[in-house]
Amino acid sequence: MDELKPSPPNSSPLTPLGFLERAATVYGDCPSVIYNDTTYTWSQTHSRCLRVASSLASAGIGRGYVVSVVAPNVPAMYELHFAVPMCGAVLNNINTRLDARTVSVLLRHGDSKLIFVDAQSRALVLEALSLFPPSSDRPLLVLIADDDAVDELGNQLTSSSSSSGNVGFWCTYESLVEKGNPDFQWIRPASEWDPMILNYTSGTTSAPKGVVHCHRGIFSIAVDTLVDWAVPKQPVYLWTLPMFHVNGWSFPWGLAAVGGTSICLRKFDAAAIYHLIRRHSVTHMCGAPVVLNMLSSGADAEPLKHPVKIMTAGAPPPAAVLFRTESLGFEVIHGYGLTETAGVVVSCAWKPQWNRLPAGERAQLKARQGVRTVAMTEVEVVDLESGAPVRRDGSTLGEIVLRGGCVMLGYLKDPEGTAKCMRGGWFYTGDVGVMHPDGYLEIKDRSKDVIISGGENVSSVEVESVLYGQPAVNEVAVVARPDEFWGETPCAFVSLKANRGGQQAPPTEKEIVEYCRSRMPHYMVPKTVVFKEELPKTSTGKIQKHLLREIAKQMGPPSSRISRM
Numbered sequence: 001m002d003e004l005k006p007s008p009p010n011s012s013p014l015t016p017l018g019f020l021e022r023a024a025t026v027y028g029d030c031p032s033v034i035y036n037d038t039t040y041t042w043s044q045t046h047s048r049c050l051r052v053a054s055s056l057a058s059a060g061i062g063r064g065y066v067v068s069v070v071a072p073n074v075p076a077m078y079e080l081h082f083a084v085p086m087c088g089a090v091l092n093n094i095n096t097r098l099d100a101r102t103v104s105v106l107l108r109h110g111d112s113k114l115i116f117v118d119a120q121s122r123a124l125v126l127e128a129l130s131l132f133p134p135s136s137d138r139p140l141l142v143l144i145a146d147d148d149a150v151d152e153l154g155n156q157l158t159s160s161s162s163s164s165g166n167v168g169f170w171c172t173y174e175s176l177v178e179k180g181n182p183d184f185q186w187i188r189p190a191s192e193w194d195p196m197i198l199n200y201t202s203g204t205t206s207a208p209k210g211v212v213h214c215h216r217g218i219f220s221i222a223v224d225t226l227v228d229w230a231v232p233k234q235p236v237y238l239w240t241l242p243m244f245h246v247n248g249w250s251f252p253w254g255l256a257a258v259g260g261t262s263i264c265l266r267k268f269d270a271a272a273i274y275h276l277i278r279r280h281s282v283t284h285m286c287g288a289p290v291v292l293n294m295l296s297s298g299a300d301a302e303p304l305k306h307p308v309k310i311m312t313a314g315a316p317p318p319a320a321v322l323f324r325t326e327s328l329g330f331e332v333i334h335g336y337g338l339t340e341t342a343g344v345v346v347s348c349a350w351k352p353q354w355n356r357l358p359a360g361e362r363a364q365l366k367a368r369q370g371v372r373t374v375a376m377t378e379v380e381v382v383d384l385e386s387g388a389p390v391r392r393d394g395s396t397l398g399e400i401v402l403r404g405g406c407v408m409l410g411y412l413k414d415p416e417g418t419a420k421c422m423r424g425g426w427f428y429t430g431d432v433g434v435m436h437p438d439g440y441l442e443i444k445d446r447s448k449d450v451i452i453s454g455g456e457n458v459s460s461v462e463v464e465s466v467l468y469g470q471p472a473v474n475e476v477a478v479v480a481r482p483d484e485f486w487g488e489t490p491c492a493f494v495s496l497k498a499n500r501g502g503q504q505a506p507p508t509e510k511e512i513v514e515y516c517r518s519r520m521p522h523y524m525v526p527k528t529v530v531f532k533e534e535l536p537k538t539s540t541g542k543i544q545k546h547l548l549r550e551i552a553k554q555m556g557p558p559s560s561r562i563s564r565m
């Protein structure tokens with residue numbers, strides 16, 4: 001068989017862009033994108049994407065150019081996931097919640113040639129550009145005007161397409177659609193390894209890093225996620241996960257593969273989500289654990305009329321939050337991934353026999369991150385020093401490493417950073433976990449967040465997950481506080497629920513400590529408790545532990561251990 005080699009009929013470059021053409025053929029008259037009172041069909045979405053791609057190509061944007069988008073989950077954002085790479089360019093989504101200085105740094109780092117700017121982010125982008133050095137080239141600006149924009153209360157926002165608001169902009173998004181060619185022959189990648197996406201990490205542990213993914217990697221993660229979640233044909237998908245964050249875990253492409261309907265929304269809170277679930281009979285949605293917490297603990301929490309599947313990832317979901325969310329009728333699947341993997345690559349694959357367990361035990365099992373998805377080649381937990389797999393005992397800590405087709409090509413302009421995390425055939429995640437005897441892994445911490453107290457490793461995630469069971473606790477983060485005797489001790493930062501279900505008095509610091517003492521080994525119990533109105537978060541909703549660690553460090557001698565801020 002040695003003479004049988006790859007040949008043109010069997011080796012066309014893998015790319016998820018072809019999903020769109022197929023969706024237009026199969027689901028042409030079915031809804032693709034719904035936003036307020038606007039509905040597009042798959043044939044319209046296909047044609048709009050080709051038109052925008054052709055307009056970009058006419059403007060000289062092509063292979064290797066970086067095109068940025070600063071927009072929330074509106075239809076143009078969905079379309080640009082196809083339109084930008086269809087003209088050969090690399091799509092770079094930028095988080096709308098970043099400050100102008102960071103946006104300016106990212107735009108320059110990515111060498112962006114054109115930026116699609118949502119009307120609500122106009123001031124942010126113009127300020128970011130004003131911070132460019134005078135000699136540097138300015139990207140072209142295209143305005144995504146949105147006359148349908150409403151605020152959280154449903155009030156119409158000022159019309160964004162007025163000509164005075166277009167100053168400094170090359171044109172509007174809709175004008176690119178109008179003048180574009182619907183028969184444009186989109187630019188197929190010359191190789192499946194061609195770059196397609198540039199995404200920046202959340203910046204939770206250090207400055208954001210520019211992650212580059214190729215067509216092959218995005219194809220692989222998009223299909224893999226559909227299989228892992230058993231997404232059926234034509235789901236109704238509510239966009240509660242920002243597309244600017246890891247491309248919404250690659251669902252823009254996956255939904256085209258199955259002809260799903262995207263329900264777009266600009267901003268959301270629990271009331272808006274419950275309203276849209278009812279209005280559109282939503283079947284699927286994604287969200288970080290903070291979204292699950294918002295849906296299940298606020299005043300708007302309500303039992304669902306029909307089950308909704310929700311995928312959570314991005315941070316460890318406490319078992320108590322999983323339990324509360326499922327009791328409302330959500331079916332939660334828990335996954336783990338990084339910007340560097342373009343989406344979820346480990347998930348808590350559910351076994352039918354677990355359904356017979358009590359709800360609390362089910363939630364404990366579901367809080368584990370799980371096993372590799374089918375398209376991943378290998379996932380391991382390895383000893384930090386020897387690099388050998390740790391014992392499968394559920395307690396020996398090691399670093400999570402992985403390999404598979406959706407691991408990034410590398411960090412843009414950062415060969416050192418790339419070499420540091422991609423070595424010996426593995427991608428090193430920087431996450432610390434254990435392997436259970438049944439082959440399911442569980443994250444215990446990020447390597448930077450582990451607390452070492454009296455020589456014992458304390459998993460901040462484990463202490464947090466116990467504290468989430470305290471009925472008055474809204475959010476909690478546990479970090480290391482320096483201690484002369486123990487080296488470090490756990491310090492808990494806690495925000496309390498506004499609505500404590502009729503219970504008036506907030507728990508005292510002593511009660512919080514007592515709560516922990518009866519539920520965990522004493523070396524893990526926080527020696528310091530700090531109450532805060534709100535915990536600081538990154539623009540992707542992750543708690544910024546490095547800021548809390550700094551506060552803990554500056555708190556002085558641990559004589560008065562309990563404090564309130």
Ligand SMILES: Nc1ncnc2c1ncn2[C@@H]1O[C@H](COP(=O)(O)OP(=O)(O)OP(=O)(O)O)[C@@H](O)[C@H]1O
Pocket residue numbers: 201202203204205206207208209312313314315316317334335336337338339340369429430431443446540542
């Ligand atoms: N299910 C999960 N459970 C626990 N942690 C998770 C889970 N999913 C993702 N994470 C965490 O999120 C990280 C990936 O997040 P992301 O790629 O958004 O950037 P970041 O790591 O937050 O930012 P930076 O790399 O800039 O510090 C993982 O490394 C892991 O620490």
